[in-house]
Amino acid sequence: MHDYIKERTIKIGRYIVETRKTVRTIAKEFGVSKSTVHKDLTERLPEINPELANEVKAVLNYHKSIRHLRGGEATKVKYRQPGGEQSNMVKTKL
16 A cells, blocks of 8 residues: 555544544545545554544444434435425425
8 A cells, every 4th residue: 555545544534533524524625535535544454553443433423323413414404495396396185
């Protein structure tokens, strides 16, 4: 594994533990894909720094446990905005 990958993996690992941000947000901030961040955190980090990997795993598990809530909130916001799909739908049920 290249040194720059190891450095990026450790930086991302520390960052997610400190900020508790999502993989998607971190990917945007670091300029890499979500897949890269996820692979760094789940596959590469345990080989490099097992203790940090355990902390990261706890954060990822938390995000996984609340993802259904976050998705529901995004849908609610989408349909509350003017011009959302709901305003264009016609109720046909009697």
